[in-house]
Amino acid sequence: MTNLYPVRRALISVSDKTGLAEFGQALIARGVELLSTGGTANALRAAGCEVKDVSDVTNFPEMMDGRVKTLHPVVHGGLLALRDNDDHVASMNEHGIGAIDLVVVNLYPFEKALARGAAYDEMIENIDIGGPAMIRSAAKNHGFVNIIVDVEDYAVFLSELEANDGYTTYALRQRLAQTAYARTAAYDTAVSTWMAGQVGDAPRRRSFGGQLVQELRYGENPHQAASFYADGSGRAGVATAQQHQGKELSYNNINDTDAAFELVSEFAPKDGPACVIIKHANPCGVATGSTVKEAYQKAFDCDRTSAFGGIVALNQPLDEETAKEITGIFTEVVIAPGASDAAKEVFAAKKNLRLLTTDGLADPRAAGLAVKQLSGGWLVQDKDTGFVPAEELRVVTKVQPTSEQMADLRFAWTVAKHVKSNAIVYVKNGATVGVGAGQMSRVDSALIAAKKAERMAEALGLPAPLTQGSAVASDAFFPFPDGLMEAAAAGATCVIQPGGSMRDDEVIAAADEAGLAMVFTGMRHFRH
Numbered sequence: 001m002t003n004l005y006p007v008r009r010a011l012i013s014v015s016d017k018t019g020l021a022e023f024g025q026a027l028i029a030r031g032v033e034l035l036s037t038g039g040t041a042n043a044l045r046a047a048g049c050e051v052k053d054v055s056d057v058t059n060f061p062e063m064m065d066g067r068v069k070t071l072h073p074v075v076h077g078g079l080l081a082l083r084d085n086d087d088h089v090a091s092m093n094e095h096g097i098g099a100i101d102l103v104v105v106n107l108y109p110f111e112k113a114l115a116r117g118a119a120y121d122e123m124i125e126n127i128d129i130g131g132p133a134m135i136r137s138a139a140k141n142h143g144f145v146n147i148i149v150d151v152e153d154y155a156v157f158l159s160e161l162e163a164n165d166g167y168t169t170y171a172l173r174q175r176l177a178q179t180a181y182a183r184t185a186a187y188d189t190a191v192s193t194w195m196a197g198q199v200g201d202a203p204r205r206r207s208f209g210g211q212l213v214q215e216l217r218y219g220e221n222p223h224q225a226a227s228f229y230a231d232g233s234g235r236a237g238v239a240t241a242q243q244h245q246g247k248e249l250s251y252n253n254i255n256d257t258d259a260a261f262e263l264v265s266e267f268a269p270k271d272g273p274a275c276v277i278i279k280h281a282n283p284c285g286v287a288t289g290s291t292v293k294e295a296y297q298k299a300f301d302c303d304r305t306s307a308f309g310g311i312v313a314l315n316q317p318l319d320e321e322t323a324k325e326i327t328g329i330f331t332e333v334v335i336a337p338g339a340s341d342a343a344k345e346v347f348a349a350k351k352n353l354r355l356l357t358t359d360g361l362a363d364p365r366a367a368g369l370a371v372k373q374l375s376g377g378w379l380v381q382d383k384d385t386g387f388v389p390a391e392e393l394r395v396v397t398k399v400q401p402t403s404e405q406m407a408d409l410r411f412a413w414t415v416a417k418h419v420k421s422n423a424i425v426y427v428k429n430g431a432t433v434g435v436g437a438g439q440m441s442r443v444d445s446a447l448i449a450a451k452k453a454e455r456m457a458e459a460l461g462l463p464a465p466l467t468q469g470s471a472v473a474s475d476a477f478f479p480f481p482d483g484l485m486e487a488a489a490a491g492a493t494c495v496i497q498p499g500g501s502m503r504d505d506e507v508i509a510a511a512d513e514a515g516l517a518m519v520f521t522g523m524r525h526f527r528h
């Protein structure tokens, strides 16, 4: 690919004329020939720049209120022709097409018109066609052509010309092209989102690449409109699941089912049955068992109160016995990688219960993006696919965990990754026995989980709180010994946490004094 390439001819067509005069003058000073559309040409001439009208190059007047100005083979041929391709060069010569080495375009201010609530016809006239077409042509041919869409790139561009004696590097042209495509994408997103609002009902397609799975009756609350889109990745989960029965899923059902299925997918079927029960996107019971039914029962026994109206996810197909067990209380959704005919038969009597089956489990290590919208922007990050292999776990206390304790610690750690922060998870014999979620204080999470475990023990007629002799996980480090001590007071005998606090020494000393075994993971699992 050509690296340095000269800039001899530029086409400038900008709605926002900020910095135009100086930029035009600087280009002329470097011997660059300027072509321009109507208003831009006027502004450049007013700044003393010599400029040729695009209409003189196309031999067509700008027409239809500016809808057609630069949409011409003389322009797009000059942008798209490969300079080192003999056929392309021959076509240029045959049709009198001159190469254009730089395009400077900023688009009709559609977004500004939207912000000021312009009327429909005005919005339509603010949809730029010729500008994006030139941006895309120039960006495609970035091997030779430069595309500037942002005023702040004028200075960068001039420095590059200065540094390379009127030439630009491939690296710069590639970076400008990437920016350019992001610009047209954002522009079209704005247009299509506005149009979605005009159309009214849920658009079948949205510009973030989603495809409508279903329109929802409402969102998180009845006054919020909502719809559900698949991202086209085909990942096993609620977006691609098959619904066999029950009412239409609600927004909250979908959100909770996703949380349930993503967590249960952490448990490989070859390691035995696992069950997750979710309420309000947090697990209120997670367990493994020798059968699917046992896994469900153990998960249910963690917090029977919260499990009412919950979402159940299984890592193995739903069987008849488990189906019967689940129908013992009101459950909103069951999701599993399959269901036997007999299980479906059991559910058939429960008209409100939704049964979803998936094509296997999701891969918890598969990379992806987590996107969150907030006021005025988007927060984008990698999905939390973090995993700490057993050999990287570090015992930091005098007491070493037994192999049973280590198994429970690792189980608790896996669950904690899926609990809203601050997360504290107590586990005994492959089942959660207390989950503290979403508290602003880690100590409170430890206390709440222990309190719930106490209440469950009473309900089950057990003499001691369920947390007695448990393993406990904390999604982030204990900044002080107090949270750890609450867990010890609840009966925990071993702890897993990331470590890394300024006061790790104090926390380790407290653990040693209490006779706890403590393991550091070196990785945090915040979830907000």
Ligand SMILES: NC(=O)c1ncn([C@@H]2O[C@H](COP(=O)(O)O)[C@@H](O)[C@H]2O)c1NC=O
Pocket: 013, 014, 015, 016, 036, 037, 038, 039, 040, 041, 066, 067, 068, 069, 070, 071, 105, 106, 107, 108, 127, 128, 129, 130, 131, 132
């Ligand atoms: N139709 C066309 O061929 C066309 N070519 C360029 N434009 C836009 O016209 C604007 C500049 O117009 P002017 O130079 O007349 O101020 C730019 O925002 C540019 O993106 C066009 N306008 C809209 O599509």
